[in-house]
Amino acid sequence: MKVSLENMGGCRRRLKGEIPADQVRLTEEKVTLSFQKSARLPGFRPGHAPLDMVRRRYAPDIQNELKDSLLREGLRHAVEKEKLHLVDDPAVEEANFEKDKKFKFILRVDLVPEFKVPAAKGLKIPKKNPEPVTDADIQSALTRLAEPMAHFHTLEPRPAKEGDYAILDFEGTCGGKKILEIDPKAGQVGEAKKLWVLLKPDAFLPGFVPALFGMKPGETRKVEVKFPADFPHASLQKQTGTYQVTLVELKERHVPDVDEAFCQENYKMPKAELESRIREDLTASRNSAHRNEESHAVTQALLSSTKMDVPEPLLEDERRRLVARLVEENQRRGVSNEELIKHKDDILKTAGQNAEENVKLSFLLRKIAESEGLKVEEQEVVQEIAILAAQSGQDARLFAKRLQKSNVLPSLADTLLRRKTVDFLLQHAVRG
Numbered sequence: 001m002k003v004s005l006e007n008m009g010g011c012r013r014r015l016k017g018e019i020p021a022d023q024v025r026l027t028e029e030k031v032t033l034s035f036q037k038s039a040r041l042p043g044f045r046p047g048h049a050p051l052d053m054v055r056r057r058y059a060p061d062i063q064n065e066l067k068d069s070l071l072r073e074g075l076r077h078a079v080e081k082e083k084l085h086l087v088d089d090p091a092v093e094e095a096n097f098e099k100d101k102k103f104k105f106i107l108r109v110d111l112v113p114e115f116k117v118p119a120a121k122g123l124k125i126p127k128k129n130p131e132p133v134t135d136a137d138i139q140s141a142l143t144r145l146a147e148p149m150a151h152f153h154t155l156e157p158r159p160a161k162e163g164d165y166a167i168l169d170f171e172g173t174c175g176g177k178k179i180l181e182i183d184p185k186a187g188q189v190g191e192a193k194k195l196w197v198l199l200k201p202d203a204f205l206p207g208f209v210p211a212l213f214g215m216k217p218g219e220t221r222k223v224e225v226k227f228p229a230d231f232p233h234a235s236l237q238k239q240t241g242t243y244q245v246t247l248v249e250l251k252e253r254h255v256p257d258v259d260e261a262f263c264q265e266n267y268k269m270p271k272a273e274l275e276s277r278i279r280e281d282l283t284a285s286r287n288s289a290h291r292n293e294e295s296h297a298v299t300q301a302l303l304s305s306t307k308m309d310v311p312e313p314l315l316e317d318e319r320r321r322l323v324a325r326l327v328e329e330n331q332r333r334g335v336s337n338e339e340l341i342k343h344k345d346d347i348l349k350t351a352g353q354n355a356e357e358n359v360k361l362s363f364l365l366r367k368i369a370e371s372e373g374l375k376v377e378e379q380e381v382v383q384e385i386a387i388l389a390a391q392s393g394q395d396a397r398l399f400a401k402r403l404q405k406s407n408v409l410p411s412l413a414d415t416l417l418r419r420k421t422v423d424f425l426l427q428h429a430v431r432g
Helices: 021-038 051-057 059-082 135-149 260-267 271-304 312-332 337-342 344-371 378-391 396-405 409-427
Strands: 002-007 012-019 091-097 103-110 151-154 165-174 191-198 220-226 240-254
Touching (some): 002 059, 012 021, 012 059, 021 051, 051 059, 059 103, 103 312, 135 260, 135 271, 260 271, 312 337, 312 344, 344 409, 378 396, 378 409, 396 409
Antiparallel strands (some): 002 012, 012 103, 091 103, 151 240, 165 191, 165 240, 220 240
16 A cells, blocks of 8 residues: 655645555455345345345445545555544545556545644743732622612702712603604603613713702703714714603612621621631632733743644634634623624634634643643542532532533543643743
8 A cells, every 4th residue: 555645734734545456355345245244135134145246236335335444444554654643534635446446545634733842841921929908808899798788768858969869750852853753662762750860970861961960859950962973763863852851859879888787687797707708719819810810921931932833623623612602702791793793803813813822732731741741630530520510519420420421521631631731830930
């Protein structure tokens, strides 16, 4: 059997092969015999039909299976002879039987990249410490805990001011016609009863809230609004709306004090203990953020010290995965499909850049783990499963069975090895 490789650039090669006629004949006999074993032809018991009859009856199927078998044999021979490490199934460009019964084929293959493994020790990263947790941070966290328990109470009659919550009745017109007649879908832009509005200058409609400052409950005031050119309701764009606004009530939002009584009632612990737990959580969060920042710095230093071609199939798979994740994240944030399509090029560009880094990094970390003798023990996988199960509130054994059934355990072990390798890089990094 003859095989040769042609460099197509990067990690891609064109593999050409030729299988001699005698080997083709032997393979054809094996394929035909396999068909004979299961062949069901009239007048013969299964597996006992004559070979010539089997050849005639199943000729197209035998021919297809023969091609596949010869391609597998050719690829296996090339992989062993040339010591190839493929990253994906090959693409068949040509596969033909010659007149002299030889079989010639051309495959397009993508190989694991070859590169010089950089030194794992001594990578330079910025010297930074986790941001310390201050008393002010604790106080802010306590305030955030109290925010959901805030309540509103009605203010004694006085002029409205910024920061109040106003309860309003109003109806709007534009050019002498009711806004809801101009645009029935205008909703609360056209009319509202007992609408709560936080009195801040940029709240609700342009110029609407500032015109309410100084009003007292029970008072009615005429307010003019100039709708901008990009206003969501096209029929009102660049128009002036006139509103008759009645201030029904003024409310004030009161956040409870986080005192001993609050802590006992809502968290069943003294205030000092709650503060201690908050400090622990904030410290852990900032340490984690610091670790992520250092991990990014050390992996960037690793990438910048290495030149490597990236296999196109892996790059494309990672690019698709990242695009799907970016789209999903934006949809969860409420970004519309129209907006996503509008920024399609930016999404694809970002995904492409990150995909190349991710694929390169996976090869780099795997090589470094190998050269430094880093491994993931079974017990480490078991511990990680227990942590993940606890975080999701599931039984560890059932959780492990589900992971095993869905074939996720190899991926989990790979993630742990990646984490251990980054930890090794950080342990031996030079900070300055």
